[in-house]
Amino acid sequence: MEAEPLIAFDRVSVTLGGLPVLTDIDLRIDAGDFVCVVGPSGCGKTTMLRLLGGLLEPTAGEVRYAGKRITEPRADIAVMFQDYGRALLPWRTVAGNVSLALEALDVPKGERPARIAAALATVGLSAKAEKYPNQLSGGMQQRLQIARCLAQEPKVLLMDEPFGALDAMTRQTLQDEVLSIVSASGATVFFVTHDLEEAVYLGNRVIGLLPHPGRVASDVAVALPRPRNQLTTREDPEFARLRRQLFDFIKDAEA
Amino acid sequence: MKRVPAVLRGLAFPVALIAIAQIAAMAVRLQSDTLASPAAVLVAGAGAFADGSILVATAQTLANAFGGLALGGIAGLIGGILLGSSIVADRLMEFSVEALRPIPSVALIPVAMLTFGFGFRMEVAIVSFAAFWPVLILTRSAVGGVDAGLLDVARVLRLGPFARTVKIILPAALPRIFVAFRLAAGIALTVAVTVEVSANPLGLGYNMMLAEQSLHPDLMLAYLLWIGIMGWALNLTINGAQRRFFGRSAQARTAP
């Protein structure tokens, strides 16, 4: 009898505005997995993320967390939005933005400063605690979002193309930061991305979705050693093989 | 669930309000010096149209408003171009502009009364003062905000200041200058009506006051409604013109 997975998609279908977005999705995610989801536009990867975030309910089937159906957002599942400029409160300082998560969780006032300081320290924003988001660079704003998610002490991190709008150097730095944060906290990660190399670099599993109808078409294990390294991991022949496999998968899909 | 079309949804509230007022007035058999039923208002309004009085008043108000808009607008345009083109001029004029700007145009009603007596000149003078400032300020920032790249083109082509203004700066700033005039037009109408309500014995504002003083609430409310329609129609026309000439891209939302 296999162990109950942390997250289960059980014959999940989603129809939005009359159009089928996801059809019969079956997926199991175990605790500690770093699952990267790739696929061409319109394949439903963001929809899957929103289902896990409790922002959307399936038209058919069930999405379960620790055996129970997800019907609304959970405190132990943190969501990180793609457009950081719009997901941060411009009128609150960096510390204030992190505090929002704690306020929502009804964390007692006395405990908040310590938890905020810890979250900011983890992402390296301690020196910027009193700055406003519009005084920060894109990379720092995204780190602020990460800090807000970490303040929830989540078991699961949902990340929706978090590094898409950043330049290549910042993206690589943040990839490594996420890896170290996740390995320290043991969180399970559901990471949506367009970038195939990023998916292979970060994940221990890469799920490929195809559109029309949205379905899981590929589920590949990534056996590269951890901790990952931007140079050595990317030079590993297994990395190249996996990248080629995914590349072909996408190319066939768009054909 | 049937979706109610937007037009009906928008009309539902006012129509309901008018219907309730009418029914209430009829139920109470309203005969009053202070209030009138919607039906009576319509009748009074139709009467004012029939004998031309409302049209004459409208012409007077609009003449004053547009006269003042033209005078104040052109002065504001020239001033705005000067201040927008020259940082020196802008900085030197800062105190004078900031000192004169906050004077409420209504405060000048007695001044204009003293100088011109009653009539068109007095009202046009005040409307010009009121319309001058938004055009000045917004033209200044429109001209000052012309893309530096375009100014470089003017320099490279060795255009003189007049040619540069007419061929490069004005066309580039035109969408925002239009918005300035749009704002000023609304202000012009408002100030014209205000002057007529306060002092000047002509136009829609004055006729409305006259109706109130002669205990004709139905006529007064008819004028009020008509003034509202005028303002709304003016707004609509200018917005339409802006869309037509400048397209959606230039449509800036006027600050509330």
Next chain:
Amino acid sequence: MRISWRLGSFAVGAVFIAVWQLLANAHLISPVYLPGPDRTWGALVRGFASGVFPDQVWNTVQRMFVGWLLASLAGIAIGACIGLSRPARAYLGPTLEFLRPLPASAVVPLGIVLFGLSDNMVLSVIAFGALWPTLLATVHGFAAVEPCLYEVSRALGMSRLAVIWKIALPSSLPDILSGMRLSLTVSLILAVVGEMLASRPGLGSGILIAARTFHAPDLYAGVVLLGALGYITAQGLFAVEARLLRWRVHHR
């Protein structure tokens, strides 16, 4: 650098005042209509010394602020309710858009009809006129809250009250303050108009009487005071706005 430009602009202002003085002295325009800055200043000093101006200023300021505060509170409350509710916006929006360009002074006769020529009339007209800019701005502000922030609040499991207080209200604050600024301008104008029409004591009626009795220096002194009032209140509100909206990036 900044200071020398400031001084330069004061100097230019002084030049204009000197020109005014010269025009007045030369009697190109009759001194009945155009008193020089010297006589205007004299009237200002006299008015303050005799206690006339302080009284008038106090009356006008009082009306203006009471009307404005009432209007702002009502405008924010009603505007928030409408702005947060899509059906309310759909049904009331067109009516509000029709009322937006209505000149505030057009309701003065209605005010007279309802309240007579009294202080109440002036106050109600001020409050009614000043209501609309704040209300409309508040509706706009609440309707334009960044939708992604609503998602964030759902993901964090925030209560409806918390969403309004911590997300919608701060997000709308720039629009609300901008509307309140406009409302303040309207309340000054309507205070003056109301005082003129109802002959209630204040700066408005003061300058009207001065004009009617051909006391031009008193008239001009009153106008200067009204300008100063407009300036001070606008600057005050700007300062409050700057403090509350420190987080904003300012573009020229």
